[in-house]
Amino acid sequence: MLRTASPSIPIRATRRVIIARMSGARGRRIGIAALLVLLAVAPVLALAPAAPGAVRIAGVSLLWWYTAFAAPLAATSLAILLLVRESE
Secondary structure: OOOOOOOOOOOOOOOOOOOOOOOHHHHHHHHHHHHHHHHHHHHHHHHOOOOHHHOEEOOEEHHHHHHHHHHHHHHHHHHHHHHHHHHO
16 A cells, blocks of 8 residues: 655645625625615605606606515515525
8 A cells, every 4th residue: 555645735624615605694684774775765765856756657656666566576585585595
């Protein structure tokens, strides 16, 4: 049996990743902040000068599109993403 010298470069048993994983608490804080921003946009659209929420898209106001479609879709997607990421 041949014996080899010990390697000069240490080999680590742990798996290395390029992108560091985000801690669970940090991910939750970012998720909560993003959901609060989604909630804060609706009053801004309604009360901003020049009424950007009153702009019509396909005959319906932008505020309606945001509150009935865009914000719930974004919030649901964000919640699912955070839950999947946390379970890994």
